[in-house]
Amino acid sequence: MAVLITGGAGYIGSHMALALRDAGEAAVVLDDLSTGSRDAVPAGVPLVVGDVGDEALVLRTLAAHQIDAVAHFAGRIIAPESITDPLGYYAANTGKTRVLLGSLVAANVKRFIFSSTAAVYGLAPVTPTPESAPLDPASPYGASKMMSERVLRDVSVAHGMSFVALRYFNVAGADPQMRTGQRAAGAANLITVATRAALGLNQGLDIFGTDLPTPDGTGVRDYIHVSDLADAHVAALRHLRAGGGSLTLNCGYGWGYSVRDVVAAVRRVSGSDFPVREKPARPGDPHVSIADATRIREALGWRPARADLDLIVGDALRWEQLWWSGAERRPDMAGRRAR
The missing domain is CATH 3.40.50.720 (NAD(P)-binding Rossmann-like Domain)
Incomplete structure (x- = not known):
């Protein structure tokens, strides 16, 4: 079967x-x-x-x-x-x-x-x-x-x-053994976009919503x-x-990080700075999204092994470096940077 x-x-x-x-x-x-x-x-x-x-x-x-x-x-x-x-x-x-x-x-x-x-x-x-x-x-x-x-x-x-x-x-993240990860040039999730900005694959990063009812004004997510x-x-x-x-x-894990937290983590892990542009919030995006993950742990016995923001960012960063280093893939990303 x-x-x-x-x-x-x-x-x-x-x-x-x-x-x-x-x-x-x-x-x-x-x-x-x-x-x-x-x-x-x-x-x-x-x-x-x-x-x-x-x-x-x-x-x-x-x-x-x-x-x-x-x-x-x-x-x-x-x-x-x-x-x-x-x-x-x-x-x-x-x-x-x-x-x-x-x-x-x-x-x-x-x-x-x-x-x-x-x-x-x-x-x-x-x-x-x-x-x-x-x-x-x-x-x-x-x-x-x-x-x-x-x-x-x-x-x-x-x-x-x-x-x-x-x-x-x-x-977010990528296979720790680097066997697969995010391949789409147009991927929109924050950690992918931010790691690509840190590597110079994107021309900086747009933050959507900076006056939300959250501790630092940006959206909070359970990564x-x-x-x-x-x-x-x-x-x-x-x-x-x-x-x-x-x-x-x-x-999910049951705790969250703001957009600014993620930007700081990507800068910290990559050792690179990149420009950040503040934009209005997008329709349809929740202000805060954090799981109560009690039930999945009880029902399935699920125990996450990589529940750390810097670890997630690090795996994503290593994958982006590996994937976009291929010469045959550079034109695709270069085309997106030009738009």
């Missing part, structure tokens, strides 16, 4: 593929490569190029590889972008998740791990935020994930599917190392394989 990883050629999905391979699990990646990279897929892991919304392709893949569980990462993830393209986000995130779940029901695949988000909680949730907090997404991105969670719950009841939905907080996140998915798989029931869990 094997695990199908949708979006497995992307940033988080490729770390999941590595984690499964390291755990001795068979995995198969399904990715349309619209944002993912072939070389992100670990050696020995089959890659099927295609769309999760292609029901016939999904059914063939499930049968050909004897899939018994699916980890669903494929989708669109930029909250501010979703405000200007809501239909695209609802189609990619909710619509295609519905199609994928229909394929799994038809193939009698009963285990599903869903990539959700803390954006379902909205701009100003109680902090730290428990899974029981009201859902009030402030962007179509968050709303599309909230709707997908509801579809998943209904499918679970109707068809006996067991699932774990993991609500990610802010994912989780991507390898710890992948380990949480492996723990979720083991839970489901052991006959565990469906769960919706936060995936």
